[in-house]
Amino acid sequence: MHFFRQVYLFLMASARAHARWEMEVSDTILRSKKRLFLLFLLMLPILLVSGVEAAEFLGGKTAYAPSFYSTQVFVASIFIGLIAGLITGCIGAGGGFIITPALMAAGIKGILAVGTDLFHIFAKAIMGTTVHKKLGNVSVKLALGFLAGASIGTFIGGAINKGLYDLNPLLSEAFISGVYSILLGFLGFYALLDFIRLSRTPRQVGSDVGDSPHGAEMTSGKVGLPARLQSMKVPPMITFDEDLVPGGKSISGWIVAAGGLVVGMLAAIMGVGGGFVTFPMFVYVFGVSSMTTVGTDILQIIFTAGLAAIAQYAIYGYVFYTLAMGMLLGSLLGxxxxxxxxxxxxxxxxxxFYAVAILAGFINRAATLPRKLVDLDVIQLPMGFVVGLEYVGNVLFWFAVGLFGLWIFSKFFANLKTFRQEA
Structure with a gap:
């Protein structure tokens, strides 16, 4: 049980680090007229063909339906981005985990949902990341070693998704749904346990972002796993944190590249950009300082999401451009x-609400698996039963995330006067 608890803490630290990046990017875009103008230019092709089907964007008719533009699909993408943004802004974690399952729940093919999510993250990264402010904290050697592994990982992850789709589209759908069922089920279960535990001694205001006790339960580099990995002197050795520790720390480049390989594979398979794993991996596994990790993580997100989105999905027609732009717009507001x-x-x-939303995503993806397994002739169940189960899972998901969104907006509008006074 202790092992699973540590895995949960690792994933939550991952989600919080990615959420901090998302919020920084959102602030950077919305406070810059140049970046807002760039966003308008990205949206312009969609606005010009409003109400008309247009299939010649990235992810056109060579991709898999629904890959054409329609007003309804675009509005749905804004709503999905909005909900993910609300979760990120409120909880400081977890919003990105909802996007691919939500796209699939809206009827988008799994491989297209993954590619589109990656492109949305890449577009957000190049628009809003203030790299020049963070480069002073980047260890170039550490970044190069990590990105060498990440680039290979994106090709492996992309090849897995494309290979499964080419073999059988239903197999691809079942694989992606299965991966998200495991992840969301695990996170949702522990999030619910945390909610029950904390409900006995609730805080007064706020979402506990940044002051969670989770960080205290994990070691950050002086003992444990980081110390053991740093003691493995397998050349080439990479030295880092020279400004913080006399003589710096060192770790084998092979270990760093292996970490990058894992991150690249996860990014390409799940469509979450990889950044949600990089931060805790550097801090809690490699033993890198938070200062050095922040800058390297920013570069990693841009590189990994861009390479996976363009080289593994967009060139094969697996990116739905209009959906990506809609999600970007919705997430900035959310x-x-x-x-x-x-x-x-x-x-x-x-x-x-976060625990409920994550569990709803788990139920939604898990409820689709029986029908896919029946269609693949893996199991035998009445078709009426599996279709009904899938329908119930879909209804529960949209009801849960919709209720969460309505509740947040009701609190927001009820306190507009307070926000104005603070401003």
């Missing part, structure tokens, strides 16, 4: 609303 709402809502309530 993050800002969610972050403001944490000032007036008790964190325990937000944690409860």
């Amino acid at each position: 993050i800002q609303v969610g972050a403001l709402t944490t000032k007036v809502v008790k964190g325990i309530y937000i944690r409860g």
Whole structure:
């Protein structure tokens, strides 16, 4: 049980690190007229063909339906981005885990949902990341070793998804749904346990972002796994944190590249950019300081998401451009609303809704598996039963995330006067 608890803490640290990046990017874009103009240019092709099917964008008719533009699909993508942004802004974690399952729940093919999510992250990264402010904290050798592994990982992950789709589209759908069922089920279960535990001693206001006890339960580099890995002197050795530790720390480049390989594979398979794993991997596994990790993580997200989105999905027609832009637009709004709402809502309530939203995503993906397995002739069940199960899973998911969104917006509008006074 202790092992699974540590895995949960690792994943939550991952989600929080990625959420911090998402919120920084959102602030950077919305506070810059140049970046807002760039966003308008990205949206312009969609606006020009409003109400008309247009299939010649990235992810056109060579991709797999629904890959054409329609107003309804675009609105749905904004809603998905909005919900993910609300979760990120409110909880400071986990919003990115919802996007691919939500796209699949909206009827988008799994491989197209993964590619589109990656492209959305890449577009957000190149628009909003203030790299020049962070480069002073980047260990170039560490970054090169990590990205060498990440680049290979993106090709392996992309090859797995494309190979499964070419073999049988249903197999690809079942694989992606299965991966998300395991991840969301694990996170949702522990998030619910945390909610129950914290509900006995609730905080007054806020979402506990940044002050969670989780960090205290994990070692950050002086003992444990980081110390053992740093003691393995397998050349080439990479030295880092020279400014913080006399003589610096060192770790084998092969270990760093192996970590990059894992991150690249996860990014290409799940469509989450890889950044959600990099931060805790550097801090809690490699023993790198948080200062050095931040800059390297920013470069990693841009490189990994861009390579996976373009080289593994877009060139094969697996990116739905209009969906990506809609999600970007919705997430920018959702993050800002969610972050403001944490000032007036008790964190325990937000944690409860977060657990429900994640579990709803788990139920949604898990409920689709029986039908896919029946269609693949792996199991035998009545078709009426598996179709009904899939329908119930879909209804529960949209009801849960919709209720979460309505609750957050009701709190936001009810406290507009307070927000204006603070501003």
